Every structure is written in C-alpha cells, then in structure tokens.
Amino acid sequence: MDKQLNGAQIVLQSLQDHGVEHIFGYPGGAVLPIYDEIFQQESIEHILVRHEQGATHAAEGYARSTGKCGVVLVTSGPGATNAVTGLTDALMDSIPMVCITGQVPTHLIGGDAFQEADTVGITRPCTKHNYLVKDINDLARIMHEAFQVATTGRPGPVVVDIPKDIQFALGPYMKPKAVKHKSYQPQIKGDMTAIKQAVELIANAKKPIFYTGGGIINSGPHASQLLRELVKLTGFPITSTLMGLGSYPSADKQWLGMLGMHGTYEANWAMHDCDLMINIGARFDDRITGVLDKFSPNSKKIHVDIDPSSINKNVMVDVAIVGDCAHVLEDMLRVYKSDAVTPDKKALASWWSEIEAWRDRKCLSYKKDAKAIKPQYAVERLYELTKDADTYITTEVGQHQMWAAQYYRFEDPNRWMTSGGLGTMGYGIPAAVGVQVAHPKSLVIDIAGEASVQMTMQEISTAVQYRLPIKIFILNNEYMGMVRQWQELLHGGRYSSSYSEALPDFVKLAEAYGATGIRAETPAELDDAIKRMIDTPGPVIFDCIVTKDENCFPMIPSGAAHNEMLLADSEGLDIEVSEAGKTLV
Amino acid sequence: MSAENQIERHTLSVLVDNEAGVLARVIGLFSGRGYNIDSLTVAEVDEQEHMSRITIVTLGTPPMIEQIKAQLGRLVPVHRVVDLTVECESVERELALVKVTGKGDARVEALRMSEAFRARVVDATPDSFVFEITGNTEKIDAFIGLMKPLGLREVSRTGAAAISRGPEAM
Ligand SMILES: Cc1ncc(C[n+]2csc(CCOP(=O)(O)OP(=O)(O)O)c2C)c(N)n1
Numbered sequence: 001m002d003k004q005l006n007g008a009q010i011v012l013q014s015l016q017d018h019g020v021e022h023i024f025g026y027p028g029g030a031v032l033p034i035y036d037e038i039f040q041q042e043s044i045e046h047i048l049v050r051h052e053q054g055a056t057h058a059a060e061g062y063a064r065s066t067g068k069c070g071v072v073l074v075t076s077g078p079g080a081t082n083a084v085t086g087l088t089d090a091l092m093d094s095i096p097m098v099c100i101t102g103q104v105p106t107h108l109i110g111g112d113a114f115q116e117a118d119t120v121g122i123t124r125p126c127t128k129h130n131y132l133v134k135d136i137n138d139l140a141r142i143m144h145e146a147f148q149v150a151t152t153g154r155p156g157p158v159v160v161d162i163p164k165d166i167q168f169a170l171g172p173y174m175k176p177k178a179v180k181h182k183s184y185q186p187q188i189k190g191d192m193t194a195i196k197q198a199v200e201l202i203a204n205a206k207k208p209i210f211y212t213g214g215g216i217i218n219s220g221p222h223a224s225q226l227l228r229e230l231v232k233l234t235g236f237p238i239t240s241t242l243m244g245l246g247s248y249p250s251a252d253k254q255w256l257g258m259l260g261m262h263g264t265y266e267a268n269w270a271m272h273d274c275d276l277m278i279n280i281g282a283r284f285d286d287r288i289t290g291v292l293d294k295f296s297p298n299s300k301k302i303h304v305d306i307d308p309s310s311i312n313k314n315v316m317v318d319v320a321i322v323g324d325c326a327h328v329l330e331d332m333l334r335v336y337k338s339d340a341v342t343p344d345k346k347a348l349a350s351w352w353s354e355i356e357a358w359r360d361r362k363c364l365s366y367k368k369d370a371k372a373i374k375p376q377y378a379v380e381r382l383y384e385l386t387k388d389a390d391t392y393i394t395t396e397v398g399q400h401q402m403w404a405a406q407y408y409r410f411e412d413p414n415r416w417m418t419s420g421g422l423g424t425m426g427y428g429i430p431a432a433v434g435v436q437v438a439h440p441k442s443l444v445i446d447i448a449g450e451a452s453v454q455m456t457m458q459e460i461s462t463a464v465q466y467r468l469p470i471k472i473f474i475l476n477n478e479y480m481g482m483v484r485q486w487q488e489l490l491h492g493g494r495y496s497s498s499y500s501e502a503l504p505d506f507v508k509l510a511e512a513y514g515a516t517g518i519r520a521e522t523p524a525e526l527d528d529a530i531k532r533m534i535d536t537p538g539p540v541i542f543d544c545i546v547t548k549d550e551n552c553f554p555m556i557p558s559g560a561a562h563n564e565m566l567l568a569d570s571e572g573l574d575i576e577v578s579e580a581g582k583t584l585v
Numbered sequence: 586m587s588a589e590n591q592i593e594r595h596t597l598s599v600l601v602d603n604e605a606g607v608l609a610r611v612i613g614l615f616s617g618r619g620y621n622i623d624s625l626t627v628a629e630v631d632e633q634e635h636m637s638r639i640t641i642v643t644l645g646t647p648p649m650i651e652q653i654k655a656q657l658g659r660l661v662p663v664h665r666v667v668d669l670t671v672e673c674e675s676v677e678r679e680l681a682l683v684k685v686t687g688k689g690d691a692r693v694e695a696l697r698m699s700e701a702f703r704a705r706v707v708d709a710t711p712d713s714f715v716f717e718i719t720g721n722t723e724k725i726d727a728f729i730g731l732m733k734p735l736g737l738r739e740v741s742r743t744g745a746a747a748i749s750r751g752p753e754a755m
C-alpha cells in the first residue's frame with residue numbers, strides 16, 4: 001500500500017521528490033497547514049517575500065538563471081490574485097513555475113467565503129494549466145503532473161489550488177513515475193524530412209541569417225552549445241530577440257546584436273534583406289517583426305519551435321519544425337555534416353560586406369557628455385566593471401531595459417533575466433532576489449528605472465532579511481522614460497503623467513531598509529561609485545542620476561518596417577507615424 | 586479576395602478528458618483569442634475513460650482555423666482535434682425543437698410542412714405544436730424560415746454533432 005500522509009505532507013514530499021530546494025511565498029489562513037510542514041523540515045528553504053507578485057518574479061528569476069522550476073506558495077483570495085501578474089509574465093516568457101495556492105475548504109467553495117476567490121477561474125488564461133484539488137486521493141498525482149507540465153514542452157506556470165480541508169486530509173503518496181500523460185505529450189524530436197529540407201535551404205542560401213530566441217535558453221545550455229557550433233560551421237550572421245540574449249556570445253564577429261524595435265541597424269536590415277531566415281526558438285513577436293506586410297519580404301523562412309501554435313501564427317513559414325531546439329539543432333548538425341554541406345562562400349562574402357556597411361553606421365553610438373551621466377554610458381561602465389565577475393543581470397521595464405539589452409553584453413545563457421512578453425515593471429528586484437537565492441556567491445544586478453523600481457521596492461526588505469547582496473542600479477532619469485519617449489514621438493511632447501514626481505531619496509530609502517545607498521551624479525565619480533557598489537557585501541540601491549531627456553535608439557516606430565528604422569542621428573523625432581501605427585502599442 | 590482571407594465554416598471534433606473546467610478552457614480560448622463559435626455541443630462519450638467529445642462549428646480564414654486547432658491541441662486535457670471539414674468526409678446533424686402556434690389554415694400548413702421535412706410532432710395542443718426536427722444546419726434553418734409566417738414562437742437547437750464517414754474513428 002502507498003504511504004498515507006496528510007495533504008500538507010504530500011505537498012512537501014512531492015516538492016522534495018522534484019528536487020525543490022527553495023520556494024518563494026507568503027502565508028495566510030488557507031495555507032497554514034503547509035507552512036506548519038515547512039516549519040518542521042529542513043530540506044526546503046522558504047523565502048518570505050513582501051508581496052505575492054514578488055514571489056512569482058523571484059521564482060521566475062530563480063528558474064531562468066538555473067533552468068529549474070520556480071516554486072511559489074501563496075494563500076487564497078488576495079494571495080492568489082496578487083500572484084496573477086507573475087503568472088501571466090511566466091506564461092508570456094515560457095518560464096517553468098509551479099504555484100501552490102491555498103483555497104477555502106471544499107464545502108465552502110462557491111459560497112463567497114472569507115478570502116475565497118475563483119482561483120482556477122482567474123488563472124485559467126494566465127497559466128499553462130491549473131488544478132483545483134477536490135479529493136486528497138488526487139493530490140500526489142496532481143503535484144507530479146504540475147511539475148511535468150510546467151517543465152516540459154514549452155515551459156510555463158501551473159497553479160495547484162488546494163482547499164484547506166484537503167491539506168489536513170489523509171491520503172496516499174506515491175513517488176513520481178515517468179508515466180506517459182494521457183493527453184499531454186509535447187513533441188521533442190523534430191521531423192527528419194523537414195530538418196533535411198531546412199539543411200538544403202541552408203546549403204543554398206546566399207543571404208542567410210539566424211534569428212534565435214528564448215527557446216534556446218529554455219532548451220538548456222546544451223542548445224546554446226549546438227547553436228554556436230552550427231553558426232560557426234555555416235559562417236552565417238546571427239541575431240537574437242531580447243529573450244535569447246546570451247545564447248550566442250556577443251563578443252563574436254558573427255553576432256549582429258539584438259533585433260527588433262530597439263535592435264541594431266545591422267540586425268534589422270539583415271532580417272529585412274535576407275533570402276533565408278532560420279528562426280530557432282523565437283516566435284515572430286510584434287516587437288521583432290514591425291509591420292507584418294513589410295516583414296522580410298524576400299526570404300524563405302525556417303521555424304523551429306516546440307509549440308505548434310507558434311508556427312504560422314503571425315508569419316507564414318516555408319519549413320516548420322516542431323521540436324525542442326537542442327534536439328533539432330543536433331539533428332540539423334548531423335545532417336549538415338553527413339551531407340558535407342559547403343555554404344556558398346562567394347555569396348556569403350558579399351552578404352557580409354553588405355552587413356559590414358550597416359555595421360559601419362555604428363547605430364549604438366551616442367553623444368558623450370562630460371558633465372552629466374548618459375544612461376548608455378552608465379550601462380557601458382557597469383558592463384566594463386562587472387564583465388569579469390560572475391554576473392547575472394535582471395531589469396525592470398522601460399528605456400533602461402533596452403539600454404541594458406544594447407550596452408550590456410552577454411556571453412552565456414541564463415545570465416539575463418528580463419520581462420519580455422508582458423513587459424512588467426517591478427520584475428527586476430524580485431527577480432534579482434530569486435537569482436541571488438540560486439547563486440548566493442554571484443554578483444546579481446537589477447538594471448532599473450526609478451519608476452519601475454517603486455512597484456516592488458519592498459522586496460529590498462526580503463534581500464536584507466536573507467542577506468542577499470543584490471545591487472539595484474537605477475538609471476534615474478526622473479521620467480517614465482519610455483512613456484515620455486512615445487509621448488514625444490506620438491503625442492506632441494505633451495508629457496501627461498510621465499514625470500516621476502515626489503521621488504524618494506533612494507539613498508536614504510536604502511538605509512531605512514538596512515541596505516546601502518550610493519549615488520553618482522557625474523561621469524567623473526561613476527566608476528568609483530560602481531566599484532563601491534560591487535565591493536559592498538550587502539544589498540545596494542545605486543541611484544545613478546542620468547540625463548533626463550535621452551531617447552532610446554535605434555527605434556522602429558510603430559507601423560514601420562525593419563528598413564525604416566530611426567537612428568540617434570536621424571533628424572529628431574519628427575517622423576510621420578501612420579494612423580494605423582499610432583493605434584499600436 | 587485570396588483563399589487566405591476567405592472566411593470558411595469548419596466543424597471541429599475535440600476529444601477531451603471529462604474533468605471540471607474543461608469546457609471553460611475551450612470556451613475561454615475562443616473568447617480570449619477572439620475566435621468565433623457558431624455552435625458548440627458537448628457530452629461524455631466514453632464513461633470508462635471519462636472522455637467527452639466537443640463539436641465546435643467555427644468561422645475563420647484558413648490560417649485562423651489552423652491556429653484554432655493548434656491552440657486547442659495545446660490545452661492539457663485535449664486528446665485529439667480533428668477538422669471534419671478538411672480531414673475527412675463527415676456527416677453532421679443537429680436537432681431542433683420548434684414551437685409553432687396558430688389556428689386554422691396556418692396550423693394545417695405547418696403540419697403539412699413538418700411532414701415534408703420529416704419533423705415529428707412531440708407535443709400538441711389545440712393551438713400549438715412542438716416539432717422535433719433533425720438534419721444538417723441548412724435544413725433546420727430552412728424549416729424554421731418556413732415556420733416564421735405560420736406562427737413560429739420559440740426554437741431550441743442543440744448545435745451540430747458530427748462524425749466522420751466510413752469505418753475509421755478519430
Ligand atoms: C506594470 C506596468 N505598468 C505600466 C507599464 C507601462 N510602462 C512601460 S515603460 C514605463 C515607464 C518606466 O519608467 P522607468 O522605470 O523610470 O524606466 P525608464 O523608461 O525611465 O528607463 C511604463 C509606465 C508597464 N510596462 N508595466
């Protein structure tokens with residue numbers, strides 16, 4: 001007979017059996033039995049956050065930086081509703097997460113009991129899957145399934161809603177087994193015929209480009225290794241989405257930088273003019289494609305994605321390969337080698353010379369300033385002073401996020417944590433908490449904006465409590481800079497509610513939390529201040545006062561195409577944005 | 586207009602685990618992603634395996650229909666999705682209960698029409714009939730259209746149920 005445990009014990013036992021070492025959570029009436037079990041064991045450490053949204057982002061940072069599943073525990077009602085933003089964020093960015101929510105006892109469900117919310121109803125569209133456990137006999141199976149669904153296929157968040165009476169009830173526990181799920185069976189291996197077609201296109205390409213995304217990161221470090229091998233073998237240029245940064249080393253010559261709305265000139269032009277696009281683990285998101293009618297009009301397109309619904313969703317492709325990136329890359333490499341493919345050297349050379357001409361535009365150059373710190377300069381210096389350390393970067397959302405993506409350079413996967421799909425301000429601090437929990441000895445920096453950072457600032461308290469020495473590097477431009485930029489571009493410079501008024505003194509705020517505050521106001525003092533930040537053993541809030549009116553370039557304005565992008569030296573921002581473009585976000 | 590943009594009507598059969606919330610997942614997918622539901626029927630078809638079959642009639646361009654099928658396939662409790670409109674020959678039936686009221690000539694005409702359509706009278710009073718009619722959607726539309734001037738009061742339709750022709754099962 002299976003071991004009999006109570007529901008709370010089953011939860012803990014299953015977490016242990018899935019190798020969970022840390023969970024992020026916040027207690028409340030409906031999860032007290034589980035907290036009681038946490039109290040009585042030692043193998044799993046619970047990190048008490050200050051808001052449930054923080055728990056979800058911390059779990060995301062933890063997951064993204066380790067490849068493991070992030071685990072969250074929150075109470076019913078407001079605990080669950082506070083977790084919704086992070087669940088949606090994890091769904092959009094394909095982050096594996098299991099979120100356990102407490103629920104009112106089964107006999108009270110539906111009666112508007114205290115702290116009752118229809119958690120499975122609310123989270124149905126923002127999870128990969130969710131469960132309401134109504135019978136203790138199902139709990140162990142559901143916990144195991146939750147981990148399977150969250151971590152396999154296209155990863156995502158899974159909610160397990162457990163009524164309080166179920167947490168007390170006795171039921172059977174069996175260990176997780178590698179059983180085939182009845183209906184959920186993601187496709188891992190790619191179709192060989194399609195892979196051969198892809199290699200044939202690669203063999204004949206004259207102006208190819210690799211366009212890679214977060215799928216490579218999700219597939220694991222091995223996928224990055226295989227990608228590097230294939231890119232080297234072919235000699236093709238490679239670009240990546242925001243989510244894919246680090247899967248290919250940015251120091252390499254074949255790397256064109258990030259593509260998309262704030263991507264590089266060379267990456268976007270190469271995407272526009274290519275004759276073969278090899279999309280591996282990216283999803284033709286609107287930040288990447290710009291206006292669809294004009295998206296890379298003359299290319300054949302190969303798309304590798306583990307999620308069949310990503311194929312032909314926004315852009316019709318010529319060769320679709322459903323499968324896990326690492327598996328598909330491995331097969332591609334094998335076919336490529338056994339067919340002894342030799343790329344068209346002459347065509348490639350002339351393609352590269354076109355690319356070099358775009359590169360020569362030096363689209364990321366900006367005017368330096370002797371007196372004031374330019375935000376781009378701040379990120380450049382931060383990069384130079386931290387690149388040799390074991391560094392992880394998280395961000396908030398806004399201009400600073402784009403500058404971080406452009407000016408911080410990544411050589412390895414899992415080093416870059418940002419909210420891409422949902423664009424959640426307030427992601428960076430809690431994500432840094434999660435990363436630091438997973439990598440206690442590493443240097444974890446949140447490149448932040450002064451507005452975003454106030455959304456989840458209270459997690460500094462979590463960092464102080466658990467001695468997590470995270471560094472919050474605020475590019476303080478006193479504006480919701482990205483909003484201000486759009487208002488400049490599209491709304492006649494009427495800066496409606498985008499000025500960050502009544503800002504706290506971030507240095508004093510840090511001190512109030514028991515952290516360290518550092519401020520830098522001039523380029524002359526910047527390097528020393530950054531070094532002091534790195535050398536501070538505890539958490540730091542770094543208030544980097546930057547120029548207020550800087551715009552983020554290059555930029556593809558809404559409704560425009562890759563070859564219509566604006567550069568910093570374009571004639572101001574007085575371009576015409578089409579009426580249709582104005583309605584886009 | 587190219588075929589890409591042509592709105593088509595497709596009948597999808599979806600085999601799902603008969604578990605709490607599964608219908609909400611399917612319907613939520615359609616409303617959340619802005620797809621159309623023309624009709625939807627659902628009932629358990631395999632008691633032992635707790636499987637239900639959902640028949641969805643939807644409207645969309647061919648790429649949209651492909652997307653709908655892929656999105657349905659992504660739902661964890663969904664076992665299979667079959668597009669009966671393109672993947673095989675199929676039969677489609679719908680049942681409607683149609684209440685018609687009236688006296689005199691109209692009443693006689695309604696009854697005569699119901700016979701022509703092979704509808705059955707399942708309830709009758711001196712001044713009303715309830716007809717039961719089965720058939721494909723067009724036939725039922727036609728019958729209801731004919732009843733309108735003859736005292737149509739109320740209609741209850743099941744939506745389409747559909748199955749492939751021949752020996753193969755989905
Ligand atoms: C939760 C949330 N609310 C609103 C927005 C819209 N938004 C995008 S960027 C931005 C401004 C961010 O300002 P700040 O953090 O100072 O960054 P900056 O752009 O100045 O670098 C806003 C309000 C968002 N992305 N997330």
Ligand SMILES: [Mg+2]
Pocket residue numbers: 398449450451475476477478479480481
């Ligand atoms: Mg700002």
